[in-house]
Amino acid sequence: MSSTSKIVRVSRTSRRGVIGPLVSAEFRGVTLPAIAAIIGLAVAGWSLFRASAPPATSVPPGVAALVNQRPILTSDFISEAETEISIPFEQITDDQRAKVLHGMIDQELLVQRALALDLPETTIEVRTALADGLNAQVDAPALAVSPTDDELRAYYLAHRAAYASEGTMTVHDIVLKVGGYQNVDQDFGQAEADAEEAVYKLRSGEALADVMEHYGFVDSGRVQNDTEFDFAAKIHLGDKLYAVAETLNDGDISDPVEMDDGVHVLIMDTRVLPHYSDYEAVRAQVYNGYRDQLRAKAEAENLAYLRANATILLAPGMKE
Amino acid sequence: MRPRRPGRLLLLLAIVLAVGGFLVARAVTRARLARELLTTFPYAIDQHPELVRYALSVAPAIYQAHCATCHGADMKGETKIGAPALIDKKTWLYGDGSVAEIERTILYGIRSGNGESHNVTEMTAFGITGQLTPDEISDAVQYLLELNSRPYDQEAADAGQNLFFGKAACFDCHGMDGRGDPNYGAPNLTINVWNNGGTEQDLYHSIYYGVHHICPAWFNKLTLGQIRALAVMLHTLSKPAST
Numbered sequence: 001m002s003s004t005s006k007i008v009r010v011s012r013t014s015r016r017g018v019i020g021p022l023v024s025a026e027f028r029g030v031t032l033p034a035i036a037a038i039i040g041l042a043v044a045g046w047s048l049f050r051a052s053a054p055p056a057t058s059v060p061p062g063v064a065a066l067v068n069q070r071p072i073l074t075s076d077f078i079s080e081a082e083t084e085i086s087i088p089f090e091q092i093t094d095d096q097r098a099k100v101l102h103g104m105i106d107q108e109l110l111v112q113r114a115l116a117l118d119l120p121e122t123t124i125e126v127r128t129a130l131a132d133g134l135n136a137q138v139d140a141p142a143l144a145v146s147p148t149d150d151e152l153r154a155y156y157l158a159h160r161a162a163y164a165s166e167g168t169m170t171v172h173d174i175v176l177k178v179g180g181y182q183n184v185d186q187d188f189g190q191a192e193a194d195a196e197e198a199v200y201k202l203r204s205g206e207a208l209a210d211v212m213e214h215y216g217f218v219d220s221g222r223v224q225n226d227t228e229f230d231f232a233a234k235i236h237l238g239d240k241l242y243a244v245a246e247t248l249n250d251g252d253i254s255d256p257v258e259m260d261d262g263v264h265v266l267i268m269d270t271r272v273l274p275h276y277s278d279y280e281a282v283r284a285q286v287y288n289g290y291r292d293q294l295r296a297k298a299e300a301e302n303l304a305y306l307r308a309n310a311t312i313l314l315a316p317g318m319k320e
Numbered sequence: 321m322r323p324r325r326p327g328r329l330l331l332l333l334a335i336v337l338a339v340g341g342f343l344v345a346r347a348v349t350r351a352r353l354a355r356e357l358l359t360t361f362p363y364a365i366d367q368h369p370e371l372v373r374y375a376l377s378v379a380p381a382i383y384q385a386h387c388a389t390c391h392g393a394d395m396k397g398e399t400k401i402g403a404p405a406l407i408d409k410k411t412w413l414y415g416d417g418s419v420a421e422i423e424r425t426i427l428y429g430i431r432s433g434n435g436e437s438h439n440v441t442e443m444t445a446f447g448i449t450g451q452l453t454p455d456e457i458s459d460a461v462q463y464l465l466e467l468n469s470r471p472y473d474q475e476a477a478d479a480g481q482n483l484f485f486g487k488a489a490c491f492d493c494h495g496m497d498g499r500g501d502p503n504y505g506a507p508n509l510t511i512n513v514w515n516n517g518g519t520e521q522d523l524y525h526s527i528y529y530g531v532h533h534i535c536p537a538w539f540n541k542l543t544l545g546q547i548r549a550l551a552v553m554l555h556t557l558s559k560p561a562s563t
Contacts, residue, residue, distance in 0.1 A: 061354075061355045061357075061358030061359045061544070061545070062358035062359075062544035062545065062548065063544075073427075073544070074358075074361075075362075075420065075423050075424055075427055076436070078361070078362065078420050079420075079424055079436075088363070089361070089362075089363060089420065090361070090363045090364075133435055136433040136435070136439075137432070137433030137434060138433065139433060140431055140432055140433030140534055141534065143431070143532060144431065144532055144533055144534045146445065146448070146529040146530060146532070147448065149448060152448060280450055281450075283448065283449050283450030284449040284450055284451065287445060287448055287449045
């Protein structure tokens with residue numbers, strides 16, 4: 001019989017002799033699972049409440065320094081040193097390198113502190129810089145594409161107004177007021193009929209003042225009766241009246257225009273139309289406009305994606 | 321007669337141990353090299369042939385997976401998308417082809433939108449913006465041909481030279497001698513190496529539409545070790561044979 005088999009037998013005997021009597025069927029059925037559960041809970045509790053993993057005590061390869069576990073890349077350090085000292089890195093002295101790294105660590109500490117203070121949430125400059133930085137990354141692929149001549153010309157035609165000088169107009173806006181004003185009893189039908197007569201007389205050459213007095217027109221007060229840029233006239237007249245005004249030429253009288261406050265008539269003294277710049281003359285601006293459009297499209301798509309994946313709750317009564 | 325099993329088992333065990341030992345030693349060595357590749361300053365890597373050999377052993381697979389799409393499996397570039405050849409030091413747009421410069425370009429890219437990327441300049445689109453007429457661009461092309469000792473029209477080249485130093489101000493980026501400026505990614509225009517094609521038509525196209533291709537930033541997409549290995553490989557393969 002070999003010595004190995006002896007040892008095995010002795011071992012079995014030993015286990016049976018020492019442990020066997022202690023582990024009864026009842027013990028195995030209830031107590032052992034309970035002990036296992038307690039040990040499991042203890043381990044889980046220890047894992048849950050113990051301190052987080054100890055901080056790294058060595059710097060990973062490729063990293064010049066770890067600042068609160070945040071790396072400063074060696075590549076960034078070399079680049080910063082060469083930028084600051086303006087000579088190749090291998091010629092920069094140890095003292096100069098140390099000074100550069102010191103500055104980078106200082107900056108990293110300030111950045112970390114800024115994040116701890118939640119500056120992105122509270123400081124408008126930081127928020128703007130973050131948003132701009134992200135947009136720059138979103139824009140980059142779009143801006144790598146060159147438009148063709150046809151694409152650029154199509155863009156120009158679709159946005160001609162952006163490449164036009166502003167037109168001007170000197171226009172009078174008179175109104176036959178209806179309801180609640182001096183012609184309180186006059187309804188829109190009557191006012192419309194009177195206005196059509198007035199327009200006929202004005203177009204026949206009758207003096208504006210006489211016609212206004214005869215029919216009870218008043219100056220609407222919307223425009224200055226002086227030369228205005230088109231954009232200003234549009235603001236003052238409102239979209240509906242401006243749409244009529246921009247079709248008039250020098251000396252034209254508009255048809256009556258029904259508005260909430262009465263029936264208006266526009267008298268155009270002088271009209272200088274916008275001058276649309278020739279495509280060849282504004283190619284550079286069109287090119288920039290085209291690229292701005294690409295940029296805006298890329299940013300809008302990115303925001304649409306972000307919104308689709310965000311949870312946004314608005315307080316009652318809030319709109320966006 | 322009993323078979324000599326213990327002998328065979330010992331032989332097998334010895335083989336397993338030898339192979340295992342070799343593999344473990346190899347893994348330990350490569351782990352050490354990977355670490356040293358990153359901890360050695362880029363400018364000093366050339367002085368460590370084993371680090372260069374290590375980089376050359378791991379970088380090709382990384383290149384094929386991430387770079388070959390644009391720069392080509394043979395690293396000769398693709399003029400249609402302005403991806404430069406990477407096997408010729410003369411073609412480096414940014415920097416001098418050092419490991420550190422290449423590494424920086426891989427890390428942060430070119431016009432990638434990353435704040436650290438090479439974002440300063442792009443080649444102006446002289447034609448489509450109307451800054452130069454088609455005839456003027458043709459003249460500029462003739463001047464480029466002259467700079468590269470290729471057949472050219474003298475009269476047009478003279479006009480192109482005037483544009484180079486005058487209206488178009490090409491010298492501002494490409495230098496008075498046309499040899500470019502690696503600080504701005506302005507290529508050398510005198511060595512007949514063209515990232516966007518070198519035919520007269522290609523040159524006309526580059527001046528007319530400008531050049532604003534991008535190289536993505538690989539920071540956080542590749543590991544620092546992978547980027548360093550790539551940089552060492554590209555630096556090594558693009559070095560002139562004499563250096």
